[in-house]
Amino acid sequence: MAIRTSIRGAEQDSARIGLIRRAIARMKAVGDERGYDWFAALHGVSLPIWCEHGSALFLPWHRAYLYYFELAMQTRLGPRFSRVRPADPELAEVGLPWWDWTSPASHSQGLPDAYAAETVDGQPNPLARTTIGSCPGGDAFFVGVWSAALVDAVRTQLEGSISPSGPPETVRDPDPPDELPRAETIDTVVMRQNTYGSFNMSLEQVHGDVHVWVGGSMSQVPVAAYDPIFWTHHAMIDRLWYLWQISDVGRDPPASLLNTVLAPFPMTVADTLDIERLGYDYAVDAIA
């Protein structure tokens, strides 16, 4: 069972944040469909762009996406979304942290320290940025996932979404911290929606606010998932869906949607509805 805790809590625990960093760095060095870049590309370029936005599948699709990404972090993902015994037992239960962008800390300082720091112990912080299409130290069969032509196209069509020259790197240009979504908005608007459709739409809108708040790579669909903060942002979105699910007003998606396959994942909407069956839970840590 993976416990997803807040990034602010994880930052207080050097061992836990160290595992998260190691898991991401390890994925980055895997040059096949268990690797970081392959997952990031599922959400954007290179084509096809699989992600669901503006549809009733927004929440289930991204839950499936995080589920398989987390399995890869845990070294429990095999080819074609199969599950395998963990290659690295120490990472077997690592959980994605969630970034509470409504918190007072976020509204005063913006990005979490764990994702903002450029270096950790003198080494590049794998949570701060990533070089796209690079598998440092790995068996990089997928190094060419972004052709030179694609790099040029992204730099032209989405200027500022990746570094302007050299190997393509993710970039950020965040707005002032207090422009992040407010807890009041979540509590009084989003969490009070009483149909799945209105909740899905309402939460997706807030989700978009945070994407454009971070700016740079995160602000545009084709490159957003390459920024490591994408995953902690979406863990927060998934957590809010879970909290709504167990609230008095929470509802399942319409029956007509339940058998829909969340391509390319071998999972239907119905398969995403119970996070306990998916092997993770959300918790809040109060560190003394």
Place this chain on the structure above:
Amino acid sequence: MAMTSSAGAAGPPTGDGAIVHRDLVFDLSAGEEATFRRADLVVEGVDHAQISYEVRVFLNNRAADDTTARSPDNGYAGRFVVFGHGNCFGAAGHCDSTIAEPSAQSVEPGGGLPHPLAPQTRMLTITEPLRRALASPAGRLESLTFVPIAKAPRRDRRGLAAGLFKCGRISLRTYR
């Protein structure tokens, strides 16, 4: 570069590519305006093919633009963000949603997935701003002004942008 919609007779959208006007009919008669507990603005047919953008919504303020303070005094009702598809990275026709089969806008057995660029719907809860508008000297909701702001990756490239915000029907949904 604002889109203004006003209460009145419905009509086709007009504009110069930057400022778009559309007449709307919002029937708040029969005392509904005095009794609603919640009001949502529902914007259908929202285009999301290009870069990300936000739309600031002002009530009864036709002069609103990107420099207008987002305050109740200015009729500010909130904003919504459109997370953009980022233009097309495919070959010719790849992102042309106009040639998608109509049935392909929903998931059907054997029908494939909906076209990813099918227009979206946005909903903005405007309960208190609407109450303020109805309590103003005008006594009614006369106009909506939509101010689209391009959310380019770099903050120094952001601002009003023509052609990003395109939408279809706009409706006001109230709950008693």
